[in-house]
Amino acid sequence: MEPIRIDPKRALDDAMRAQQKLAASFRTLRKVEDVDYGATEKEAIYHEDKVVVYRYKGKAKPTAKAPILICYALVNRPYMVDLQDDRSLVKNLLALGEDVYIIDWGYPDGGDRWLTLDDYINGYIRRSVAAVAKHAGVEKINLLGICQGGAFSLCFASLHQDKLQNLITMVTPVDFHTKDNMLSHWTRDMDVDLFVDTLGNVPADLMNWCYLTLKPVRLNQQKYIAMLDILDDKAELENFLRMEKWIFDSPDQAGEAFREFIRDFYQGNKLVKGGLEIGGKPISLKNITIPVLNIFAEQDHLVPPSASRPLGDHIGTKDYTQLAFKGGHIGIYVSGRAQREVPPAIHEWLAKRTR
């Protein structure tokens, strides 16, 4: 049997329809305003340098006994967790009675060139945790680390778990040397000292270029071909543009912290191999004995599931739960499935453990 049976008429009809959509897009794109993001009202409760800790305001008073502090990655902006009204991890957690705070790292500039992982983990995160605990009137809080922020949260918990009740990691790399980790593979022969000494802070555009080259045809062509289908739909187009904005609205990376992260995590894989030190203090996942929930995405091309799963083998806690989500690195926050599955899973897991 022949592999292709394309009706020529249908092929040409498809071409004409695409052309019509293209023509319609000129009108639609002109109507689209600069997209807004962030669905939930929030207030700043702590400032330090460029770092701001926000508390999200839900419609009702939180019923949870301990607040959640979200620690996002440095490489993207944290509003992905509250992108828009119908795509918001935060909004859904609030609706379930959780009290949600988030660290916004801001946009590092030349003044932040010498920030180290010690500054981030033992400095900003530690003081943010203290600020949230004080604001919420509790001694211990729940920490939710995302992606690189998850790796930071593991380091923080290893050193300061007396400040935490529970730890949740989402799409967090733990074992950086699995065979399918393309990003890690590419960094292995890179001279990171030469790289940072030359660039100083690492430009966001360079980071984005690197991410796009992980899947160059899918991310640079196919995605925009799929956009043809929605060119005449203003609402869908706004959703698309909002996502585009998030993808490319990336902060530069503080040079020293980047150097340490590449050297110790991507190249040295010290989180699982051992020998990692932050600010001169040894980090061991075995030190973490509080309850841990590890959520990863099965189709994640940035942090493959194989990089997240090993946490269970290395963590010290006896109360370890793992949740595999059917989706990708971004879908875990914004897909319809994510809205239905992820917030309730977090809420129920916490409810059983928070005192």
Add this chain to the structure above:
Amino acid sequence: MAKGPDPMRSPDDWQALSQQYWNAWADATRKAFGSAADATTSDKTPWHEGLEQWSRMFDARSAGDTQSEVAERLLAGARSYFALLQSLAEKGADGKADPQAWAERLRESFNFPGADAALLDNPLARALRELAGHGAKGFEQMMEGMQPTMAEARALLDLPAFGYAREHQGHYQRMAKAWLDYQHETNHYNALIARASRRAFEVFEDKLAERGEPGRQIDTVRGLYDLWVDAAEDAYAEIALSDEFREVYGALVNAQMRVRQNVQREVERVATDLGMPTRTEIDSMGKRLHALHRDAKNQAETLPELVAEVAALRAEVERLKAGGVKFSSKPARKSATRKPARKSRK
């Protein structure tokens, strides 16, 4: 939608129908984008001109805004897709070609008129070229700008350096060598991308062969395009996860950094000559400032603890006083014997 010729009956009818559609496309382009399209629309690639017109509308009226960015990106992706559409529409009427012949048609579609000849048969290189990362773009532009300097430096490369300008000449030689290394590593990288492109067509053939099974046939151009994307990404991943790619990628990044570093040194030299501050100086100050900032933060954190400790001690003293304990107004001497000792020395 179409009436008249029946493409299933004869190739002539198919050609007529195909022409009818592309004429309609060209008409639609003219209607949508005005008479500017009339003069330039090509019979060979009506879709191409339509896209160009569409792109120009955004360039002219909304340069620099989000929509314009999106238009640019869509244009980059759409070119390949519409080329595939037209290629299949013109040649794929019978639907009876084997996977190899389909792969050949696909390959032809990427080499559409106006496409960069340097990217012939290399769709992955095209996809990488179309990435609009300003970080990479900026460096490429810088490299282009450096060409005259490099040409000059290359001529000096083999000459011995001596005399007053010896250090400058040595620097130019290092810069030229770094640039040549970078070219060398870029060629290695490009060779691997070209290999991934060749492999993509092979993977595409394999994937297509699998679709010969009942119920798995491809019946839309989009379906075919998506299958091609899967093949291209699989082939790319195969190469990109190899040890060879890792070494070449690392060498390329390192070579680019050495070029940048040499250029920075040259810029700093000129800045110093002109009495301007350099990045090295700013980094040096930034590092010191950061260390001070960190110490100040740490001290500020310990301050409340010290204040609390002093307050606790004061309270204890007050309690003891209230209990009748007498305190001397002067602290007790630790070395009462020192003075006599000094006197005895005299």
